[in-house]
Amino acid sequence: MTRLRSGTLLAMALSAGLAFAAPVPVFAFGAPESFADLAAKISPSVVNITTTSTVAASTGGNPMVPPGSPFEDLFPDQNGPQGPQRSEALGSGFVISEDGYIVTNNHVIEGADSIEIEFFSGKKLPAKLVGTDPKTDIALLKVETDAPLPFVQFGDSDLARVGDWVVAMGNPLGQGFSVSAGIVSARNRELSGTYDDYLQTDAAINRGNSGGPLFNMDGQVIGVNTAILSPNGGSIGIGFSMASNVVSKVVDQLKQFGETRRGWLGVRIQDVTPDIAESMGLTEAKGALVTDVPDGPSKTAGIKPGDVITMFAGNEVTDANSLTRRVADAPVGEAVPVVVLREGRTETLQVTLGRREDEEAKAFPAATPAPAEPHEMDILGLTLAPLTDDLRGKLGLDQGAEGLVVTGVDQASEAFTKGLREGDIITEAGQQKVLRLKDLQDRIQEAKSAGRKSLLLLIRRDGDPRFVALSLE
Structure with a gap:
């Protein structure tokens, strides 16, 4: 490839009658000459953390030595169970206030009996645990000190x-x-x-x-x-x-x-994928698709399975994760506007948020799936049968459970690729309930008549719902 100088290229372009937009300036900054000034400024706020904990009794990890063996002196503590032992671990942290609050990881101090902070000056102080959040692996510590401590602030x-x-x-x-x-x-x-x-x-x-x-x-x-x-x-x-x-x-x-208090919307959600968007007639694969609405804030406010949440508290929802984070950051007990897309129309609902930690503390029974015998109809790469009392018993489902049970999946099919397995229950097709095999056939025909290339199915497994779009072509 021949390289041309910029002046030559410009001359050629002008002679050809071509015009170029002015280039966008790019500012490239070189590496700092030194990080020493910055390091000197922030080092006093950084701390070393040493934790000690009691390790449970052990039966010993080395070979047992018979009494009287010539190797007995080499392994004096290996015969018989070992008593509880002390263990030390090291980590880091940083001071965020002059009165002694310190941030570190939860895994640094988890299970610790005692926590010691060593400051840049060499001074050491004991610390107490204020609170932890395992979900973000963050812990907050506190030391007591008479003199103000050097500290740093959070940036954006x-x-x-x-x-x-x-x-x-x-x-x-x-x-x-x-x-x-x-x-x-x-x-x-x-x-x-x-x-x-x-x-x-x-x-x-x-x-x-x-x-x-x-x-x-x-x-x-x-x-x-x-x-x-x-x-x-x-x-x-x-x-x-x-x-x-x-x-x-x-x-x-x-x-x-002393603990986290995250907002709770009370819905189960998933991303809107391109094939799901097409099956629902959406113009964009954006938002959070509601798969289930248990008793809670959203059900009270009128949110339904199949709704696509597009806005939360005035902020756009791009996917399920963005909604989860925004809800978590919202104050507990506060009423927030939630915009949903339902059957081609938008609706704004006011939802008073609950507290996620309270809901996670509740125990929910899980269904126990079991294989079922193949039955009745093969369609969309699936072998399907209507739920009967016998199948409900085999699958560990409530007697009120409704839908079509997957009794077989073609491993070469799109359904298998998208994760459908034996024991899954199809409860909706095209956002309408399916109780009989004919219901599913009708939904397939309706989707084809409407020019849709795929059909949206609501699948439940162990009580957890999710939407899957399967191609009709």
């Missing part, structure tokens, strides 16, 4: 851009205070939690860095270093820090209540 993690410089601080591998630098590699990463919103960074993070801060160049905390992706246990440049905009809300609640 939403302003962090991919490519921005960041600095991680902590106690990696128990080596003491350490600083590493890198960039924001990615945003909005999800690992396994409902409220996950991680910043990914290539700043070196290792064991012992857990709970330590991730700083922007203004010395504000924009993340809490929580996890790494590594095949060998050491940093390979893929670390994850829980975003400060999540952490700060959790910390405020832990400080005020």
Whole structure:
């Protein structure tokens, strides 16, 4: 490929009568000459955390040594059960107020009998646990001190851009205070939690860095270093820090209540995929599709299965996760407007939010699926049979359960690819109840007559509902 100088390329373009829009300026900033001033400013707020806990009695992990053996002196404690032992663990944290509140990871202090804080100055103080949130892996500690402590503030993690410089601080591998630098590699990463919103960074993070801060160049905390992706246990440049905009809300609640108090809408939801959008006649695959409405705030307000939630408290809902996070951040007991799309029309409903933690504490019986014999009709890659009392008993369902039971799935079918399995119950097709096989056939014919390429099915498994769109072609 021949490379042309910019002047030559411009001359050629002008001679050809072509015109170009003015280029958008791109500002590239070089690496800081040094991170030393920033490190000196923020280091006094970063702490090392040592926890001790009692390990339960063990029968010993090494080979048993027979009494009188010549090796008995080498393994004096290996014969017989071992008593409870003390164990120590190390982590990191940071001070967020001059009166001694400290943020770290929940997994750093989980199960600890005692917690000791070591400050940058070398001073050590005992800490008490204020509260924890396992869902975001955040814990809040408190030390008592007469002198004001140096502290740092949370920054706005939403302003962090991919490519921005960041600095991680902590106690990696128990080596003491350490600083590493890198960039924001990615945003909005999800690992396994409902409220996950991680910043990914290539700043070196290792064991012992857990709970330590991730700083922007203004010395504000924009993340809490929580996890790494590594095949060998050491940093390979893929670390994850829980975003400060999540952490700060959790910390405020832990400080005020000693526990989290998240809003609860009272619906089960899933994403609106392109095929589901097509099957429902939607123009965009956006929003959160309601699959079930148990007794609670949403049912009282009139939300129904099959509704697509498009707005919550004045904010657009793009997918199920965005709705979950917005609801969690909303105040418990507050009435909020929820806009739903139902049968092609929008409706605004006022929902008074409950508290999620109260609902999660309740126990719900789970159905026990069992294989059923193939029966009656093969359609859409499924073998289906209407629910009978005998099938309800075999599947562990309530006598009031209705629908069509999946008794077989063609492994080469789209239905199998999309996760349908034996024992699943189809309760709706085309957002209408199906009780008989003919009901499903009618819904298929109606969808084809309307020019639809797929049919939306509501599937229940172990009592949990979800929508699946299957192709009719």
